[in-house]
Amino acid sequence: MAAESPQKGATAYRISGLTKVYGEGPAAVHALRGVDLDIPAGELVVLLGPSGSGKSTLLNIIGGLDRASDGQALFQDQELTALSDGQLTRYRRDHVGFVFQFYNLMPSLTAHENVELVTEIARDPMDPDDALALVGLHARTDHFPAQLSGGEQQRVAIARAVAKQPTVLFCDEPTGALDSTTGRAVLKVLKDVNERLGATVLIVTHAAATAAMADRVIHFADGAIREVIVNATKLAPEDIEW
Numbered sequence: 532m533a534a535e536s537p538q539k540g541a542t543a544y545r546i547s548g549l550t551k552v553y554g555e556g557p558a559a560v561h562a563l564r565g566v567d568l569d570i571p572a573g574e575l576v577v578l579l580g581p582s583g584s585g586k587s588t589l590l591n592i593i594g595g596l597d598r599a600s601d602g603q604a605l606f607q608d609q610e611l612t613a614l615s616d617g618q619l620t621r622y623r624r625d626h627v628g629f630v631f632q633f634y635n636l637m638p639s640l641t642a643h644e645n646v647e648l649v650t651e652i653a654r655d656p657m658d659p660d661d662a663l664a665l666v667g668l669h670a671r672t673d674h675f676p677a678q679l680s681g682g683e684q685q686r687v688a689i690a691r692a693v694a695k696q697p698t699v700l701f702c703d704e705p706t707g708a709l710d711s712t713t714g715r716a717v718l719k720v721l722k723d724v725n726e727r728l729g730a731t732v733l734i735v736t737h738a739a740a741t742a743a744m745a746d747r748v749i750h751f752a753d754g755a756i757r758e759v760i761v762n763a764t765k766l767a768p769e770d771i772e773w
């Protein structure tokens with residue numbers, strides 16, 4: 532289990548009235564219009580919605596990368612919206628892993644060294660080799676990013692994100708740059724991280740079929756939640772068609 536991961540059934544996030552406005556006056560963009568949402572700990576959650584509907588904004592605020600304009604977001608019992616910049620940095624460092632569409636690996640470092648960059652500053656890290664084994668790359672640890680396929684590079688990015696044993700893993704379009712077969716392999720890794728480390732996993736995606744593997748599916752539209760669906764049955768990532 533990840534360090535300090537709450538038990539399944541507890542609530543990871545309690546979000547109420549969360550609002551984000553970029554800019555002012557006539558140029559203001561209302562990215563979030565009072566979002567209310569509970570995210571149970573240990574779930575794999577998929578966020579779907581049209582481009583510009585506010586998915587990344589929500590992820591960035593509860594991931595501690597951006598600030599809300601109004602409303603509240605509680606992580607366990609911590610009010611993220613009230614934290615100082617230093618406290619928010621500590622929250623990110625101790626609890627949050629990020630995976631983005633483009634892998635942001637250091638090209639001059641090997642897979643192992645890319646993961647090590649994070650484990651050197653984490654509180655309770657995994658061994659980089661164990662993290663790379665978890666994503667099926669134990670044989671490629673000394674390869675540089677340019678020697679790896681897109682899917683393999685994304686798996687290194689996932690290994691880097693999970694090596695610090697995050698309580699929560701945020702993934703923004705993790706399969707956006709991948710073909711469907713490679714994308715399925717990456718989703719399988721995310722599912723493994725969810726099940727084996729007990730991390731809560733939030734995936735923002737345009738690949739609507741990903742919803743079939745989620746515990747919970749959140750549909751966004753125009754800065755608000757339109758619908759939340761709890762899946763009674765789920766597909767294995769390798770059975771997803773897209």
Ligand SMILES: Nc1ncnc2c1ncn2[C@@H]1O[C@H](COP(=O)(O)OP(=O)(O)OP(=O)(O)O)[C@@H](O)[C@H]1O
Pocket residue numbers: 553554560561562580581582583584585586587588589
């Ligand atoms: N830094 C910013 N400054 C101004 N407007 C922004 C900023 N970031 C996001 N927005 C706007 O906020 C709205 C929500 O954007 P967001 O990226 O959250 O949407 P999204 O649902 O993730 O979209 P996509 O699926 O295209 O990534 C959009 O209208 C976007 O243009």
